[in-house]
Amino acid sequence: MEPKPTNLGTSLLVPSVQELAKKTLSTVPSRYVRLDQDPPIISKITSLPEVPVIDLTKLFSEDFKEFELEKLHSACKNWGFFQVINHGVSPSLVEKLKTGIREFFNLPLEEKTKFWQKTGDIEGFGQAFVVSEEQKLDWADMFYMITLPAHMRKPLFIPPTPSPI
Structure with missing residues (x-):
């Protein structure tokens, strides 16, 4: 069965950041420099803000649901991301997934x-949602693929190496 089109947008192709980083560069290419953002906080002080942690078991608990929903709302609104705990995914599966991802990005170009x-298309290896040649880019490569709903999966993006989990 052929996967249905995604309709999630399109992306221009850009060079691999890993390959750019291997070259001897005197400066970071301007397309990756973001002057409109604050520089990263580099500190040895341990009192830096911590990534919000959302406990899924508390989201389904009558006693803690409201508090955890407020934390989730705040994390989405103020941070844009969060860590999820007590999600039911085994630690060994998470480790295998991380190993597989590391192995993929260590493959030759x-x-x-x-x-x-x-x-x-936006799926595959590269960067997603690149819409113009002038757009600022993240200094990172990514592998983007749709996994759900299942009918939208593209089997060609499930590489034989590294071996499946």
Whole structure:
């Protein structure tokens, strides 16, 4: 069965950041420099803000639901991300997934380009949601794929190496 189109947008193809980083660069390419953002906080002080942690068991508990929902709302509104705990996914599966991701990004470029994004799509290896040649980019490569709903999955993005989890 052929996957249905995603309709999530399109993305222009950009060079691999890993490959750019291997070159001897005197400066970071301007496309990756964001002057409109505050510089990262580099400190040895341990009192830096901590990433919000959301406990899924508390979200389903009558006693803690409201408090945890407020934390979730605040994390989404103020941080844009959060850590989820007590999600039911085994730690060994999480570790295998992290190992698989690390192995994929350590493959030679020739192997990774088999999964390069296609023109006009956002799924695959590269960067998603690049809409112009002037757009500022993240100094990172990514692998974006839709996993749910299942009918939208594209089997070609499930690489044979590294071995499946």
